[in-house]
Amino acid sequence: MTDIRTPRLLLRRWQxxxxxxxxxxxxxxxxxxxxxxxxxxxxxxxxxxxxxxEEEWDEEGFGIFAVELLGSGELAGAVGLYVADSPAEIADRIAIGWRLGRVHWGQGYGSEAAHATLEFALQDRGVDRVVAAARPGDTASANVLEKLGLQAEGTAHDPEHGHELRLYAIDLTEFEG
Known part of the structure; x- marks a missing residue:
């Protein structure tokens, strides 16, 4: 079982x-x-x-982690890697994503968990490139992506949900873990 500890968080499989x-x-x-x-x-x-x-963990060897606060054991949200299925510009590439409970926003948990996830991708799974997509207006996610070193690489149309997306990527050989 793959667990990652950061100073304040435990990233683990789902229970x-x-x-x-x-x-x-x-x-x-x-x-x-x-x-x-x-x-x-x-x-x-x-x-x-x-x-x-959990199926993605079993099939790919990576997936979305449960994010637990070390101090309290409380579930703060989810962060991890997944194989993107759309839009076409990033389909079949390894992507990073997250969601945290609103009570946990603004405390750096998203950045801390996402940073640990990128280190996991590079060091434990040998992934050389990670992509992400964020909707225009989602400045919090854009800020985290930029803080992690992902670079904006254009836009795409989300065919399933009908909105525009900003695409980001990072070559993990340049990632400063």
Missing amino acids: DDDLVPLAEIQADPTVMQWIGDGRPRSLEETAGDIEAW
Whole structure:
């Protein structure tokens, strides 16, 4: 089992008791406004997300981690790697993504978890390039991506949800871990 400890966080695989806390995070319209179609997700949809993330771990050797606060054991959200399926410009490439409960915003947890995820991609999985997509207006995610060293590489149209995306990438051989 792959666990990553940072100064304040534990990134780990999903457990059964993570479902309800993640469902509460994903039920928040403010948290979900920039993710997918922008709508909150139900308990059943969240269960499907966790199942898909765990399948990706089994199939690819990487996936979306549960993000736990070391001090309290509280689930703060999710961060990790996945194989992008769209838009075409980044399809089949390894992407990074995250979502944190609103109570955990503005404390650097997203940057800390994403940085550890990039180190994991490079050092443990031998990934040489990671991409990301963020919607215009999602300045918080854009700030984290830029802080991590990902460079803007243009825009694309999200065919599934109908909105524009800004595309980012980093060559991990240049990543300062």
